[in-house]
Amino acid sequence: MIPQSIQDLFKKFGSLPVVVGCLFITTLYVSVCNLAFSEGSALHVSTYTVTLFGKYLCYALLALAVDLVWGYCGILSLGHGAFFALGGYAMGMYLMRQIGDRGVYGNPELPDFMVFLNWESLPWYWAGSDSFIWMIFMVLAGPGLLAYIFGSMAFRSRVSGVYLSIMTQAMTYALMLAFFRNEMGFGGNNGLTDFKDILGFSLQSDTTRIVLFALTALFLALGFALCHFIVNSKMGRVVTAIRDSESRVRFIGYKPEHYKVWIFVVSAMLAGIAGAMYVPQVGIINPGEFSPLNSIEMVIWVAIGGRGSLYGAIIGALVVSYAKTRFTAIMPEAWLYALGGLFVLVTLLLPKGIAGFVPSVLDKFKQAKKDKSIAEKRAAEVKS
């Protein structure tokens, strides 16, 4: 089965090198096949597929963020879509400003929708949005700040469990309503779209797409490494302890709310990065990303992949997203049935998801093998 050397490696470093290795190989394969082989060749990977993979990897990073708070800290956030979308909007604002005077109205300063609304100048919160550095800062600061404010209030007053989930859901719902308003200055219903280029590279070109894809993979690998590091650090131990028994941790003398806020902010920033990588590849960001349904879908990726296991979250996001793409193409009606069914079945039958299911089956298999050999030995002993 699995070679002994790989098993040893696994034991030593956990899943880190495996995941990073897989990511590296996939990225290399996809890029080479897209760029080196011409269209029509059997090995060619179309740009569409590259973008699709890039989208999946963004989702995987997002799932990682959700898993970090839910799987390791027991905070079921139904509002991670908000952090994702905020990161996306930060990137979208930057890309919007890069359009310059190539928009429909040809206004060098204002994005099209503002011209359409008869606005005279950029609102104050758009200040600096044409700077790449500022954009990177906002991608991290926007979701991070929201998570910090929300988290520090909620965790200090010991809102937890289901209450917290509903609060986070209300938060993303309120944000969705707010972003749907034209007066907010984020494009209202239509969101931000029609992007032209990033740092001077056209978003339509294959090379840019490959680079974006590779960057997403890189960020995913870094995110995975970061989460791996956090989870296995001393601090991660405390976080896990909080998940298992918060009051006991508090009685020992830790302050659970500090740890929770910290991990919530890190997770929100990861989600923000995922959103920022998502927008240039998909080409649009609109308030629909804030919808509570999206946030719940993220949770189901983690639940299916296996919460409390970082690679499980990635697998879950990839598998469910891929299934969604296939399903909605073949029979769009059936997708919600399938998703709903997955929710029910996974919670009822697979509480640990795929990542928990496969090892347990392997264990059983091994156990059975062991039992068999023991039985054979005994039989041999009895004979002799």
Place this chain on the structure above:
Amino acid sequence: MLRTFCLIFTMLISALSATASAAEDFDALINQLPHKNLRNITPLLEKIAAQDDERVRFVLTEIVNGDLYYLKSNKQVVSIRKTPDGDYQLTAIIGEQALENQSKSAMKKIRTSNRIRSDIRGLLAQLDLTHKKEAVRLAAVKQILDDPNSESIALIKKHLKTEKSEDVVQLMETAMAVNQFKTGSVQEKTSATKALKNSLEPSVRNAMVQELNRLSEYKNSELSEDDKALKAALTKAIDSIKQKRSIYEFIENLFFGLSLGSVLLLAAIGLAITFGVMGVINMAHGEMIMLGAYTTYVVQQLFPQWIDYSLFIAIPAAFIVSGSVGILIERGVIRFLKGRPLETLLATFGISLILQQLVRTIFSPLNRTVAAPEWMSGSWQINPIFSITYNRLYIVIFALAVFFALLAFMKRSSLGLHVRAVAQNREMARALSVRSDRVDAITFGLGSGIAGIAGVVLSQLTNVGPNLGQSYIIDSFLVVVFGGVGNLWGTLVAAMSLGSFNKFLEPLTGSVLANIIVLVGLVLFIQKRPKGLFPQKGRAAE
């Protein structure tokens, strides 16, 4: 005997011929119309107006609108309507049968002038003032009130003595006072102002404000004593009217708030049972509401002839449908997830997706309209600036009725006792031979059933679509949490105060922003007091 019979017979005949002759008279008068010209048509119109015939009003309005014609060929009087393809659709006045469509060249208009039209309006007003229905008379007086002139006021004076209805008399007097105010001398104006200071009619206020503005253009020294008195009276009257209006505006907002609150209450009360009492997170609660709404739709489709009574069938039907689906969910899924609230949340969310898609498959993703019964429409006009629509009024009453019924069930019935016992201490209740499994299923069914009833109510207010429930689930949860979990009274207070708060904010901020502010406010409130307005007391560490 024979003589009596003969007498009755003759009387019958004469009665019949009397009505017949009235109709004949009307017909004869109508037939004269084509032969009249602008100068001599008025007496004929007056004669027509004096006829006791239902068609009089119609004919006169058609003349005013310029839709009464006669055919050149046979002088038949017709009313015309333009059809979409440019032709004209004709209806004969006598006999009321539809004729073939004709082009305009075959007909000639019954000509009128401005003067004649205003005469006809006077005639129509008179007709309305003597109409049998009180509402028509009221409307007629109201129209005069908006623009009083000497003729219409003379009409009112004429009919004031014979008028029996209190409301109409009052309105007539207001109209006369307004006329006096507009045309009278300064002293008369002052006295009229005093008489009118309690009137809430918008036209009264407009007239007063106009007069006050006119007076304000002069300097104080230029005004005579009488003018000054009038000015003072006007200021006072306008202030008093303003004050009254603001009071009614407040009441109106409060009522809107309460009606929104009762919708929230209905949506949340089922959740208050399943979440508050049982501690089960049911994300499919919104879909139970949706199922109730669709049940109403199905009931109306099944019995299209009984729309007026459909709600009475739909309420128990929705309770049963949603309730049994609820029991099915409890037995099939939720009972395996006891003590794992987050998993319950996810599983029930999955169920909600399935139910939504199921409805989409069966009823199509388009919105369905549910008809409102006759008795739900219309409004109760309490005074000129304040009215209550019946549907909202009934919903408030109904929501409160459901609430108190549920409260009585929980507090008085033995099943309610069992439910509370299981909620407080499952093991202890089981030890005392309460069948907790059965209680769980029934409680869940009850909560879901009430959600179904909420769906029936919502179907009267909004479109029925697959996403109906989704938009209420977050609000419902917040109401329950805000009120304090496990506390039905808290839910009532929370729903009503949230509804009112929303409606009082709305005029200031617009509805979406009001919604956002309420949501954010709630989130902040729950951070501050995680157990809601009325927390349950307990001694657990968490």
